[in-house]
Amino acid sequence: MSKTPSKPADLGDRTRLVHAGRDPSEQHGFVNTPIYRGSTVLYPTTDDLLHRRGRYSYGTKGTPTTDALEAAWTELTRAAGTVLAPSGLAAVTLALMSCLKSGDHLLVPDSVYRPARQFCDGMLKNFGVETTYYDPLVGAGIGALLRPNTKAVFTEAPGSQSFEMQDIPAIAEVAHRHGAVVIMDNTWATPLFFPPHERGVDIAIEAGTKYLSGGSDLLLGMVSANERCFPALRDTYDAFAMCPGPEDVFLGLRGLRTMALRLREHEKQALDMAHWFAARPEVAEVLHPALETYPGHDIWKRDFKGSSGLFSIILKPCSDRALAAMLDGLALFGMGFSWGGFESLVIPFDCSTYRTATQWKPGGHALRFQIGLEDLDDLKRDLDAGFARLKEADAKAA
Numbered sequence: 001m002s003k004t005p006s007k008p009a010d011l012g013d014r015t016r017l018v019h020a021g022r023d024p025s026e027q028h029g030f031v032n033t034p035i036y037r038g039s040t041v042l043y044p045t046t047d048d049l050l051h052r053r054g055r056y057s058y059g060t061k062g063t064p065t066t067d068a069l070e071a072a073w074t075e076l077t078r079a080a081g082t083v084l085a086p087s088g089l090a091a092v093t094l095a096l097m098s099c100l101k102s103g104d105h106l107l108v109p110d111s112v113y114r115p116a117r118q119f120c121d122g123m124l125k126n127f128g129v130e131t132t133y134y135d136p137l138v139g140a141g142i143g144a145l146l147r148p149n150t151k152a153v154f155t156e157a158p159g160s161q162s163f164e165m166q167d168i169p170a171i172a173e174v175a176h177r178h179g180a181v182v183i184m185d186n187t188w189a190t191p192l193f194f195p196p197h198e199r200g201v202d203i204a205i206e207a208g209t210k211y212l213s214g215g216s217d218l219l220l221g222m223v224s225a226n227e228r229c230f231p232a233l234r235d236t237y238d239a240f241a242m243c244p245g246p247e248d249v250f251l252g253l254r255g256l257r258t259m260a261l262r263l264r265e266h267e268k269q270a271l272d273m274a275h276w277f278a279a280r281p282e283v284a285e286v287l288h289p290a291l292e293t294y295p296g297h298d299i300w301k302r303d304f305k306g307s308s309g310l311f312s313i314i315l316k317p318c319s320d321r322a323l324a325a326m327l328d329g330l331a332l333f334g335m336g337f338s339w340g341g342f343e344s345l346v347i348p349f350d351c352s353t354y355r356t357a358t359q360w361k362p363g364g365h366a367l368r369f370q371i372g373l374e375d376l377d378d379l380k381r382d383l384d385a386g387f388a389r390l391k392e393a394d395a396k397a398a
């Protein structure tokens with residue numbers, strides 16, 4: 001039993017991040033729960049083994065290390081329970097598999113994280129689940145798309161790369177009246193900036209690879225669920241035995257303790273950069289929900305407590321060569337997938353080739369930025385030089 005005095009129930013998020021999921025009295029006084037490695041768990045007697053007595057029975061079913069992160073995430077999200085996954089995408093697939101079966105219908109926003117879409121169009125289709133993609137801005141209009149066999153409505157706010165802001169409470173209300181489960185990929189905001197289960201979400205997904213890690217050094221996923229959906233989620237997790245490695249879970253716990261600080265700093269840095277881009281003559285549009293001019297800003301302001309370090313911009317028309325000249329010469333922005341680490345990143349993207357419910361016609365090249373923890377003046381100088389290369393390349397071609 002814990003020798004720690006019991007904590008008040010109404011702790012703030014920052015206190016939860018520091019205290020949740022650890023009990024030094026259980027660890028000889030050491031602050032952190034260590035990495036438990038293991039497959040076999042020994043039982044002291046035949047009777048204990050036959051009755052699977054004790055919290056731990058086998059490595060895939062949980063260890064004190066995985067329990068620590070699950071408990072902390074459950075506390076942070078105010079969920080009934082959490083399961084872990086070895087990546088964010090694995091968390092998406094676990095969530096979907098926990099509430100769908102052959103013959104069911106699924107609604108997914110057209111702006112969904114693309115590998116999730118590929119899972120729906122491939123694996124789920126093969127197993128007899130039909131997916132319809134919908135306009136992410138549909139709001140309460142989702143009702144018109146619900147069929148008698150629609151069992152789940154997937155959401156993600158804002159949309160991956162394109163940043164459409166979804167009205168989650170409106171969608172959840174209509175979906176729930178129909179009896180459908182509402183799933184949300186909450187990776188962008190994290191529970192710190194969007195409390196999913198308080199906004200009507202039944203199952204919330206987080207790619208721990210991003211802000212939980214904060215270091216671009218691990219892959220992890222978390223799926224939290226309310227009372228209604230947690231039992232099936234736990235069963236699905238057990239069936240797949242898709243458990244993350246203990247070191248990654250430990251690193252996730254380490255990241256958890258400082259996540260609020262890092263996220264606030266990413267928010268501040270990204271907002272500064274978003275305003276800077278908005279004032280640039282080369283930029284046609286900045287897709288950042290916290291900008292007052294952004295179409296989804298009112299929803300963001302109503303439902304979110306902050307914005308993270310990821311946003312996109314649309315450039316005024318320029319050639320492919322000019323874009324490459326800009327990006328290839330950047331010294332401080334890395335080009336690559338994923339985000340949420342300490343370092344700034346940029347990728348060009350184009351959603352037009354695979355959308356089915358909406359059209360993506362931005363009128364210029366689209367770039368997604370992750371703003372890291374560098375000095376902003378340095379980042380701006382790097383981009384200034386990039387824009388100069390872009391203009392020079394286009395002038396030469398003219």
Ligand SMILES: *Cc1c(COP(=O)(O)O)cnc(C)c1O
Binds near residue numbers: 086092219
């Ligand atoms: C990165 C990401 C994922 C997947 O996370 P991985 O750990 O890279 O598999 C899922 N959803 C969103 C919105 C993401 O950005």
